[in-house]
Amino acid sequence: MTTMPEAVGLGAADLDPAVAALTTARSVTILCHVQPDADTIGSGLALALVLHRRGIPVWVSFAEPAELPVSMRSLPGVQHLVVPAEVPREVDLLVAVDCGSAGRLGALADRLSGAATTLVLDHHRSNTRFGMINVIDPNAESTTSVLVRLLDAWQVPIDSEVAHCLYAGLVTDTGSFRWVRPGTHQLAERLLATGIDGAEISRTLMDTHPFNWLPMLSRVLASAQLVPAALGGAGLVYAFVRCADVTEVTSEEAESVVDIVRTTAEAGVAAVFKESRTIPQRWTVSLRSRDTTPGAHDGIDVAAIATTLGGGGHHFAAGYTTNGTPESVVAALLAAFG
Structure with missing residues (x-):
């Protein structure tokens, strides 16, 4: 079996407690983050496939939205997804x-308190290490790549179904x-x-969107504004996705807007403010920065900016x-830039 080179900050000894917990578990709940992307779902389903094959009862879930985004419904292991109400209150x-x-x-x-053991698998530098066992590698490209090293340490082979889920997280979190x-x-x-x-x-x-994505983009991109002086001249570009803009598309389509806004040549940072469909004047904000920016050779650290505003994430x-x-x-965002 070919194993991946260990990333700095995550050695074999760091994986031993996680391997032991998975080996001895009699029941497992796997939780993905809200507004799930392919990295969290891919990680959850890959691990669920492995556990199910070992005869271990396993549930995978996320709190919101109510349904899995369409683009991820073809991932192997979706049969292990359950609605939040079906997630056990107590689990091993x-x-x-x-x-x-x-x-x-x-x-x-609230399901954390009912678990005998909690394990966190992640690659966010801002991770708060809220598990009893934490396997965190900020240098990893994706959480699925962290999971690969854990499966190797566990001596679990990776077949095509598991690989499909792992690749989904890798290709999306690396931006192709x-x-x-x-x-x-x-x-x-x-x-x-x-295979x-x-x-x-x-x-x-x-690269697949419904036709209604196109008129939604025309409305949202018309709201875009450029602030050239922001960030010491590096520049900020931002746009708003309002409820009225997304009545005929899913939240998944709204999430894709930032990848278009970020292509603005005159801005080192892009921000997209997405209006809540249920809570007035509540916004989910996506930040992106370029790999290199004048005055910041490694690009602007948007994770540091998001953390000051109560969020977190990765450097870019x-x-x-x-x-x-x-x-x-x-x-408030401009003020956080300093």
């Missing part, structure tokens, strides 16, 4: 995947391999060698939730 082991804090579990955070580290392509090749169709997985997850991709008028939330 609870695993949180790709969650930087307990708050990212939303309403399902735009943000990589030494070993990233080696991992991709290992997963592809199981999965990487091109089809990528197309389904990242982060987010937070805020309340207020459009004018006030933009002003």
Whole structure:
């Protein structure tokens, strides 16, 4: 079995407690973060497939939205997904995947107290280490790549179904391999060698939208504003996704807007404010920065900015939730830039 090179800060000894917990668990709940992406769902379903094959009862869930995004419904293991109400109140082991804090579990955070053991698998630098066992590698490209090293330590082979889930998290969290580290392509090749169709997985997850996505984009992009002086001249571009803009599309389509806004050449940071469908003047904010920015050779650290506003994330991709008028939330973001 080929194993991946260990990332700095995560050695074999760090994986031993997690392996022991998984080996002895008699029942397992796996929780993904709210507004799930392919990394959290891919990690959760890959682990569920492994546990189910070992005869261990397993439940996978996320607090919101009510349904899994369409692009992820073809992932192997979706049969293990249950609605929040069906997640057991008590379980032998609870695993949180790709969650930087307990708050990212939303309403399902209350299940932590009913678990005999809690395990956190993540790659967010801002992770609060809220588990009894924490396997956190901020240098990892995705949580699925952390899970690969855990499966290797557990001596569990990776077949095509598990690889499909793992690749989904890897390709999305690296932006189709735009943000990589030494070993990233080696991992991709290992997963592809199981026979999965990487091109089809990528197309389904990242390049397929309903027609109504196009008129939604026209409305949202018309709201875009550029603040050239922000961040010492690095520049900020931002746009608003209002409830009226997304009546005919899913939240998944709204999430994709930031990847278009971020392409603005004159801005080192992009922000997209997405209005809550249920709570007036509540916004979920996605932040993105470029790999390199004048005055910041490694790009602007948007995770640090998001953390000051109650959120978190990665160096180049982060987010937070805020309340207020459009004018006030933009002003608060600009103030956080310093």
